[in-house]
């Protein structure tokens with residue numbers, strides 16, 4: 001039997017309810033996700049996600065954007081907070097502030113995001129309303145490495161969900177989130193196993209450049 005690998009140290013950044021974080025915490029507790037969340041950091045001191053972290057005994061930190069004269073200064077403070085925890089990766093889980101170019105460069109290839117659309121369709125906000133307006137037959141979610149291009153970094157994995165005629169934003173988001181709760185841990189386990197990396201602006205899996213994002217479930 002192979003010896004278990006050391007859990008991958010990460011920090012999670014979030015701004016909101018933290019159901020994505022909760023999925024990670026639940027899988028860690030169940031022993032099915034080989035990561036250690038060193039800290040959860042937010043730009044919203046009242047984010048319910050911080051409470052979820054505290055309940056799980058994970059360190060938290062909130063930085064108020066209003067305390068900083070400009071975006072770069074906020075991101076510098078964010079970086080020094082992150083560095084204290086010495087994570088190998090930064091995992092965005094509903095973090096709603098755009099990261100500055102210098103922040104992204106500092107952690108090149110070390111930041112992951114989950115975005116509720118089948119990228120490159122629907123970058124940015126309000127993806128559920130936009131997909132319903134567009135009448136697309138399917139929607140979903142994408143996990144990708146973060147680059148300076150908003151929601152534009154190399155894709156890792158996608159989950160697809162059919163859009164039903166009676167769907168509302170709520171019903172559609174519930175089904176997409178159900179997929180996200182499984183997909184993000186699956187990707188993080190691959191990262192923890194050393195199977196994934198971002199190189200030359202592409203995602204590499206097992207030392208091979210990925211031509212297409214993986215499909216969840218695998």
Ligand code: GRF
Pocket residue numbers: 014015016017018019020021049093094095114115116141177180
């Ligand atoms: C997730 O659906 C993810 O796709 C997006 O933000 C949402 C976060 O939700 N990036 P929550 O705050 O974790 O509930």
